[in-house]
Amino acid sequence: MKSIIKLYMLIFVSFISLNSFAGDKDFQGVIVYNITYPESNLDAQTMAMMPTTMKMTVKGTMNKVEISMAMGTTIMIFDAATDKGTTLMQMMGQKFAIPMDKESIEEGAKNIDSVNVQFIDETKDIVGYSCKKAVVSSIxxxxxxxxxxxFTEELGDGSTNALDPLYEDIKGVLMEFSTIESGMTMKMEVVKVEKKKVSEKEFEIPEGYKEITTDQLQNMFGGGY
Structure with missing residues (x-):
């Protein structure tokens, strides 16, 4: 159980650096991603507990990411206008709120070095949107x-990639991409795009959450690193 919780902490840190950034100024609505783990060596029990979907709600500079896992739900809310946000976690019957800012998000991506992006003259359709190809080489x-x-340019200019060192040079909304955390590949692919009006209430922090730091959360459930 402890190793599974530690893995959840790694995924949590990865998604902070990957998804809690500026909402794209040209898009308002919901984007749903499927999550898969190609070439994973996780056992069947652990794999069954991993997240399989990610829902991203965008309005103006506001971004909300929801990830459901077997042990609980994680919600990340970030406002690009202030470069601040909050991660809400429900785990083992407890509710935690972890404050975020630009520095803490960049800290979560400090394991990424030497990024090079090559744009390839290929296109493909993903849920009705024409997408261009990029090859990202990194250490x-x-x-x-x-x-x-x-990525597609039909949904915006790519401001959603602003704080992600792997994809910050891509000027479009990522529709299919991967990230690496502790040697494990997580692949995200859009399965639904819904353009609609989004209420400001979507980005409100509910009551009942205890504010803690990422380090405190890791020490409580993961035993540190």
Whole structure:
């Protein structure tokens, strides 16, 4: 159980650096991603507890990401206008709120080095949107990786990538992409895009959450690193 919780902490840190950034100024609505784990060596029990979907709600500079896992739900809310946000976690019957700012998000991505993006003259359709291809080469945790990303310019200018060192040079909304955390590949692919008006209430912090730091959360459930 402790190893599973530690893995959840790694995923949590990864999603902070990957998804809690500026909402795209040109898009308002909901984007739903499927999450898969290609070439994973996780056992069947652990794999069954991993997140399989990610829902991103965007309005103006506001961004809300919801990830459901077997042990609880994680919600990340971030306002690009202030470069601040909050991660809400429900885990093992407890509710936690972890404050975020630009510095803490960048700290979560400090294991990424030497990023090079090559744009390829290829396109493909993802849920009705024409997507362009990019090959991202990087060193992550001291190991070389080559990641494939597909992005569209039809939903915005790519401001959603502003704080992600792997994809910050891509000027479009990521529709299919991967991230690496502790040697494990997580692949995200859009399965639904819904343009609609979003209420300001979507980004309000509910009551009943205890404010703690990421380090405190790791020490409570993961035993530190």
């Amino acid at each position: 992550i945790d001291g190991k070389k990786y080559e990641l494939i990303a597909w």
